Amino acid sequence: MKAAIVGATGYSGLELIRLLTNHPYITIHSVVSNSYDGKNGEEVYPHLSGVELPRLAPMDKDGLADGTDVVFFATPSGVSKEYIPELIEKGIKCIDLSGDFRLKSPSLYKEWYKYTPASQKYLSQSVYGLSEINKEKIADAKLIANPGCYPTAAILGILPVLKQRWIDETSIIIDGKSGVSGAGRGLSLGTHFAETNENVKAYKLGKHQHIPEIEQVLSNAANQSITLTFSTHLVPMTRGILCTIYAKLSEKVTSENVVSLYKEFYRNSPFVRIRENGTYPSTKEVYGSNFCDIGFAVDERTNQLIIVSVIDNVMKGAAGQAVQNANIMMGWKETTGLELSPLYP
């Protein structure tokens, strides 16, 4: 199977290259980058020295379709929607790592992303690629809207207990903490080393564009409209997201009950690992891997359930999940090319 990667010099694009060069069934057919047009990968990414890659080319609609089976878009918001409809019509599968096709409602997209939305037709066709939740639809999809990094950790963390109706669905608060690679490779003072190192900062409190994405998925799952509080923080590390999720318990359940529920819920999900014995995962425990690790505490004093969910934002939060979805779409084993243990320490 031949793949094209659009946005091949950003962090998600780069991780796609790392994964696909080791994938047994996918070969990289073309790599598109407007920023580094005409250079070979080795010049742009010395760490890939020795890896044979197509020369970086600028965006070319026709060339992109030529001989390609699947296109991964690792582009900023507002880009992929310009190219995907045509590719879909030509029968090329698309996996979009940006937010352009995640929200089913064009008006919500416009409100939160400030761009013109894609047409309803393609929004409707797109399948939300949270592999653990939507496996069957993904298998049949032509267009995958690959989830955002925070939504992946948040939804995998809260969904089972919400569906089980063990929590007050109006009480959900998600406190997200992310490494700096989540902000991408674009330069800004907020990601300048000397400003970011030895620093924790909150940003976009209650205003992050991942909010409607999380609410949409949870509302569908719960069959009722979910509104929640979501805040985000930048921590001085490169990779990793940890979401601390708070919800009021509406049933009398113990931490052990919750562990059992999640183990059952994810029994066929090779990348979700449930922590036992009152231990919680840390981001380093999934570093460089496609795992989502989840642990729990029940605060009996306040009847709060506290869920800790961690992922590597570049892997399960972006490129790893995109490859997982490609595997599912093609009917391959879900873990193909993704059997990477976390790098520790």
Place this chain on the structure above:
Amino acid sequence: MKAAIVGATGYSGLELIRLLTNHPYITIHSVVSNSYDGKNGEEVYPHLSGVELPRLAPMDKDGLADGTDVVFFATPSGVSKEYIPELIEKGIKCIDLSGDFRLKSPSLYKEWYKYTPASQKYLSQSVYGLSEINKEKIADAKLIANPGCYPTAAILGILPVLKQRWIDETSIIIDGKSGVSGAGRGLSLGTHFAETNENVKAYKLGKHQHIPEIEQVLSNAANQSITLTFSTHLVPMTRGILCTIYAKLSEKVTSENVVSLYKEFYRNSPFVRIRENGTYPSTKEVYGSNFCDIGFAVDERTNQLIIVSVIDNVMKGAAGQAVQNANIMMGWKETTGLELSPLYP
């Protein structure tokens, strides 16, 4: 005024030395460290090379009292309560940076700290040294229970709006993020560089010994029993605490209203700085200083108030506040010896 520092080789003790060597009215009379008995400071702390300090001595009850006006205890839990009663009886002022005298209830102390509590007599005498809240009592105190690092950031962040009764007092959730120096200088795998770097981890969810301390202060202030959810996280940096505080608004107020309330509440508090315009403070903005910076967001979709409160845990969260309390006790200007701008970057 002559000061003794007990526990002079831990991080709080060390910061006390940094502050007191530049304090115009306090001289360091003796420094006590069982771990480094008999060494001079320069050997133990090369960064203090050139600073004249008394030789490190082991604990000696009588020697400690001799010629000393005030004793700072920068010791682990369970130590200061063995020495403070006798010192108090000798008329020596004590400022205890540990948790031994913070909780008025001996049984709560036993439950959360697992040590035998101090006697009720001295617990009752002790004044909780959150300088901004308790200034008058501190001025008359003989024994100061210097607040914990998390409680300082949390209480300063939530108290004004709680007292104003603008929030549902049953809805408070505090998500704390701390630099690693907060775990002290004792060695453990959890603070080993290679395990901690590039890692965020949750710990003691709902079980941190700072919970009853925060609840005691808020309950007193609100004249009703407050129970809250408190979780703590270790982030890969040395100094700094950021608390993200969530509370359901019970009144229709805007972010601007909250800013005004806090500006008024802290108008005589030189170390509390209120952020305007929907901006939030980051820990680097108070690095090395005694400030507590606070910012706000009102999430109108969920009617949540989100408060971000930051301190340097070694300064306002420990040694800086201890010196601030010493200043207040002595009737000096509160900021004496503490006019240090944050180190940026």
Place this chain on the structure above:
Amino acid sequence: MKAAIVGATGYSGLELIRLLTNHPYITIHSVVSNSYDGKNGEEVYPHLSGVELPRLAPMDKDGLADGTDVVFFATPSGVSKEYIPELIEKGIKCIDLSGDFRLKSPSLYKEWYKYTPASQKYLSQSVYGLSEINKEKIADAKLIANPGCYPTAAILGILPVLKQRWIDETSIIIDGKSGVSGAGRGLSLGTHFAETNENVKAYKLGKHQHIPEIEQVLSNAANQSITLTFSTHLVPMTRGILCTIYAKLSEKVTSENVVSLYKEFYRNSPFVRIRENGTYPSTKEVYGSNFCDIGFAVDERTNQLIIVSVIDNVMKGAAGQAVQNANIMMGWKETTGLELSPLYP
């Protein structure tokens, strides 16, 4: 092929587990750890959750030999020499990641390591496992002395130009910079996060036990006795070693000449990558991989050759090279199980 790992809970042991669980021809037969006796890996290393591993067992000489084809020793200095002779006699191959069998001279070992050396018989049998230099001997070896982390980067960096006699062999200075994982998993104030973060420090200047190892290999290669200056520094990161190597040029050569020489020298070495065009590698460019990347500058003003050589100390500097050596010993393709791209960013 069945492998045992002794010292399975240190960083090198752990990396061996990461590599061997993905190795197509090796299975992990037993894992030995005196520190965590009787626990399963998941408890000790939550990041390995889901990986099936033998239960951690304490050292047991007979059990170790039982059914085992090869034993990896990832132990501190002074341990492996107690066990290896007996294993060798039983026909079990040994790969020793410690320094016990690297120095051919027992007296040098005693001088630099301060332990009783292994017997001359086994020292003589041991083959120095710098895969790129000693491939033929490694193929026939029963006992591999796996190189130290600094020596791997340093020797690969300087050897070709030394053998070519383009430098004054009395002028070599190696300035090493290492991430903190190189200091191992043992606790010390020197690797305590708050002391190590935001800090660069020099240590063991001219006194590091890797000095005689480097000199022994270079002396053999150059057929003359080499004495050099070697200094080491700890930098605030987890993984990676960068050696800056200085040598006076004795011939009139350009940077391009040096690049050509190295490309030719390492033409059959898949893990050595030579940088061109006056660029130098950084440690992140080999992070998590088995590569050694080397770049050059010729300072024409001073006639100095400056060589920059980087490795991941846990991989090519320890576990990765050990697996590379196992592959060579077994006649497998050298890169088997090691085709991991660096993790970037």
Place this chain on the structure above:
Amino acid sequence: MKAAIVGATGYSGLELIRLLTNHPYITIHSVVSNSYDGKNGEEVYPHLSGVELPRLAPMDKDGLADGTDVVFFATPSGVSKEYIPELIEKGIKCIDLSGDFRLKSPSLYKEWYKYTPASQKYLSQSVYGLSEINKEKIADAKLIANPGCYPTAAILGILPVLKQRWIDETSIIIDGKSGVSGAGRGLSLGTHFAETNENVKAYKLGKHQHIPEIEQVLSNAANQSITLTFSTHLVPMTRGILCTIYAKLSEKVTSENVVSLYKEFYRNSPFVRIRENGTYPSTKEVYGSNFCDIGFAVDERTNQLIIVSVIDNVMKGAAGQAVQNANIMMGWKETTGLELSPLYP
């Protein structure tokens, strides 16, 4: 005394503000920043919230002179030389933190900086502001060329032993390691957090513009032309420079001899601290302070002297030394406003 700061929003400018707001004899009269014209400091630097500062103004030659006694230029190369001659003629003292007036030879400036040099007249007038070396000339100067960060650490580290003629002056190699703030506040991929964190990289080997500066000062001191090898590395921390300096001993001296020589040489230099007993300083031991700490090793095997010299690049390497020079120019105590202990940890 009224000071203007030009380039007040870069890191050196910012540190000048931190120092001058606490200086007893200097007040900040105006702050110039083209980038943040018209904003007040609080908006640009929230960490300075509460500090009263003049509003940021764009460069205005006449306004700058008006009512000002001294102007600090914390500007990039090529800027200050356009303004300083006119200010000097008006009798205003200038302290230039950029490289524009450091090299006495216009052609050397052109070669290494690639800008048109300042006129010889003002280059000749300028006094190189390495406070410990040039105190008398600084006291009489109108124009100070404040030293570069690397040269400060390097020259203070090597000068005494060079003047004493204990080393072979052709053998000097300086291996510099710097925190990322040294690269300034301008955005680049090389200082982007995700690229810089967990990474050590070499840059400008043998080509750094600080090379002629170091050579000029050492040549003058030694009364002979000194050419040396200098390489620079970026390490993942914010502040701090450590220079490891190698020189062949030409005399039979011990480490103790060297310590004695340096103690004597710097006996009147309050900011230079000499380490004894074979210990070396680390950058954290001078963090946030104006100290330069120096330690030594003599490698008897190779007859090499190894000197370790550390500074905080933003303090002694820039703003701190500028204030020290201002103190000397004004006849005040050298340490005025600079009595800041290092921040540890």
